[in-house]
Amino acid sequence: xxxxxxxxxxxxxxxxxxxxxxxxxxxxxxxxxxxxxxxxxxxxxxxxxxxxxxxxxxxxxxxxxxxxxxxxxxxxxxxxxxxxxxxxxxxxxxxxxxxxxxxxxxxxxxxxxxxxxxxxxxxxxxxxxxxxxxxxxxxxxxxxxxxxxxxxxxxxxxxxxxxxxxxxxxxxxxxxxxxxxxxxxxxxxxxxxxxxxxxxxxxxxxxxxxxxxxxxxxxxxxxxxxxxxxxxxxxxxxxxxxxxxxxxxxxxxxxxxxxxxxxxxxxxxxxxxxxxxxxxxxxxxxxxxx
Numbered sequence: 001x002x003x004x005x006x007x008x009x010x011x012x013x014x015x016x017x018x019x020x021x022x023x024x025x026x027x028x029x030x031x032x033x034x035x036x037x038x039x040x041x042x043x044x045x046x047x048x049x050x051x052x053x054x055x056x057x058x059x060x061x062x063x064x065x066x067x068x069x070x071x072x073x074x075x076x077x078x079x080x081x082x083x084x085x086x087x088x089x090x091x092x093x094x095x096x097x098x099x100x101x102x103x104x105x106x107x108x109x110x111x112x113x114x115x116x117x118x119x120x121x122x123x124x125x126x127x128x129x130x131x132x133x134x135x136x137x138x139x140x141x142x143x144x145x146x147x148x149x150x151x152x153x154x155x156x157x158x159x160x161x162x163x164x165x166x167x168x169x170x171x172x173x174x175x176x177x178x179x180x181x182x183x184x185x186x187x188x189x190x191x192x193x194x195x196x197x198x199x200x201x202x203x204x205x206x207x208x209x210x211x212x213x214x215x216x217x218x219x220x221x222x223x224x225x226x227x228x229x230x231x232x233x234x235x236x237x238x239x240x241x242x243x244x245x246x247x248x249x250x251x252x253x254x255x256x257x258x259x260x261x262x263x264x265x266x267x268x269x270x271x272x273x274x275x276x277x278x279x280x281x282x283x284x285x286x287x288x289x290x
């Protein structure tokens with residue numbers, strides 16, 4: 001699991017993790033009583049307020065304004081990010097069936113119009129209660145935010161190699177790249193699972209990093225961007241994926257941009273018979289949400 005630091009702003013390694021995997025979990029500094037009060041308010045709602053969540057549940061502003069949450073959003077979307085209109089409260093009762101894999105639609109943009117080399121929009125998902133494996137956790141496919149697939153193709157998919165589940169503590173906020181592949185899984189428990197979802201957007205390009213940047217970390221960041229890959233990638237996609245990661249870093253890093261081309265991840269010992277390729281040997285374990 002990749003969690004935001006206590007200082008609010010993310011560091012270079014955390015930003016690199018987000019670029020590679022497409023998500024980060026933030027644990028706000030809010031009390032258990034606060035999250036219980038959100039659950040109580042949700043239980044008392046006569047119906048789903050649709051996109052008018054803040055009007056129906058003004059207490060949710062406490063999560064959006066939490067320093068850790070604001071720090072992570074600032075790090076990924078810049079100083080002047082905005083909360084977009086809309087949002088949704090997901091209420092999954094016991095025995096609710098799961099969703100098919102999907103990428104959320106962008107209003108006013110075609111399904112194929114995706115930000116494969118930038119971070120322009122995020123999805124905020126707040127879970128006021130603990131979520132375990134039986135409660136229908138959100139499932140993500142790390143690295144899939146750089147993959148475009150038609151809705152018709154995605155609905156045929158079930159379990160995917162490398163998928164990760166949002167098994168989280170009460171109050172956790174899951175921030176994802178807007179284009180990540182995800183789905184709600186079936187709630188097999190006897191408890192209701194709530195999740196509050198908002199889209200947020202960048203309003204301006206960065207002239208410099210909006211996170212806690214250390215120039216001396218660039219070689220380590222470059223090694224990660226070049227050397228790691230999600231397990232769903234086929235070998236002929238490595239180079240494209242590495243280039244898109246570096247372009248994403250450069251698009252949000254301003255003056256901390258790095259050269260696009262690098263062959264360092266291709267170096268190393270020759271593969272042995274029956275062994276893994278250099279790129280496979282250098283692959284780090286994928287972080288899991290639970």
